[in-house]
């Protein structure tokens with residue numbers, strides 16, 4: 001790494017403010033950016049010194065999208081604009097972001113734990129000579145010394161570890177999408193946009209992008225789904241998910257699953273909800289044949305309404321749901337579909 005720099009004898013007082021990496025793909029802002037702005041504002045409010053929130057967006061030709069980000073309460077939007085950033089490249093993004101960090105010295109940098117964030121987060125941390133806590137599910141400010149407390153599952157998810165970065169700056173985390181609440185959209189922008197031209201040349205980009213081939217599979221989008229119908233071991237086999245899909249289609253929902261169903265090979269891991277799957281917070285979560293293990297609840301407990309269908313009246317899922325139906329899902333779901341058909345439509 002040609003321009004890797006290590007912080008030595010750093011003065012902590014030089015570092016201030018919280019930065020969020022604003023992620024856009026083909027001009028569409030990734031929802032995790034809005035979640036991180038919300039989280040950064042909470043951290044700033046609890047900080048021991050005056051702290052501003054900046055969202056930093058690398059790209060080219062995406063000014064309109066950058067303007068949209070000014071409506072979520074951040075104090076600053078920094079548009080890192082360069083033709084070589086038009087398409088994502090590990091080299092270009094890492095270089096542009098780390099140069100700006102070295103120049104302006106933010107105290108905290110938050111990055112979404114997306115494929116792009118997981119790629120560049122550790123590289124940026126190495127270039128600026130700091131550490132990074134990956135895949136955080138909780139962030140807080142330590143009341144005693146103002147450091148950021150970064151919590152993430154450890155040892156395969158069997159315990160939660162809270163990690164600090166005591167000796168280097170900035171303190172950097174990647175944060176799981178879907179875990180933090182999104183910042184509210186404001187009527188008026190909260191900040192203006194500063195455009196910064198990074199010093200990049202073709203020689204900085206060592207990989208040539210020849211073609212982008214989209215996956216043929218329909219992408220599973222649990223994070224943005226308003227309604228999720230999930231199946232667990234109680235669906236009995238891969239064909240049991242036909243029943244789950246039938247209800248999901250009726251409700252305009254995405255299909256989720258427990259890990260037991262994924263581990264049994266009945267459905268792809270992309271559908272898994274929970275601690276080692278996706279964290280979701282839909283308006284409505286329908287858990288069918290899912291017992292409600294703590295690791296599953298960790299991924300869907302923030303849903304607005306939870307409906308559980310389970311034939312065991314003592315299943316733990318019934319202690320967290322808003323509406324519980326004790327019964328065989330293969331009888332209950334067809335009855336629900338019939339009821340929806342009779343009503344003519346379903347709206348939340």
Ligand SMILES: Cc1cc2nc3c(=O)[nH]c(=O)nc-3n(C[C@H](O)[C@H](O)[C@H](O)COP(=O)(O)OP(=O)(O)OC[C@H]3O[C@@H](n4cnc5c(N)ncnc54)[C@H](O)[C@@H]3O)c2cc1C
Nearest residue numbers: 157232233234258259260274275276277289291296311329
């Ligand atoms: C480190 C770690 C990480 C994990 N991460 C995850 C995770 O991300 N997500 C996750 O889901 N799990 C995770 N797990 C696994 C978790 O502990 C449970 O084993 C899993 O959630 C159980 O899935 P289940 O509820 O589908 O199966 P079970 O616990 O076997 O429950 C099946 C349920 O179906 C009901 N049932 C059976 N037949 C019917 C029927 N015909 N109609 C209605 N109900 C019926 C039963 O009464 C039962 O309650 C993790 C575990 C560990 C150790």
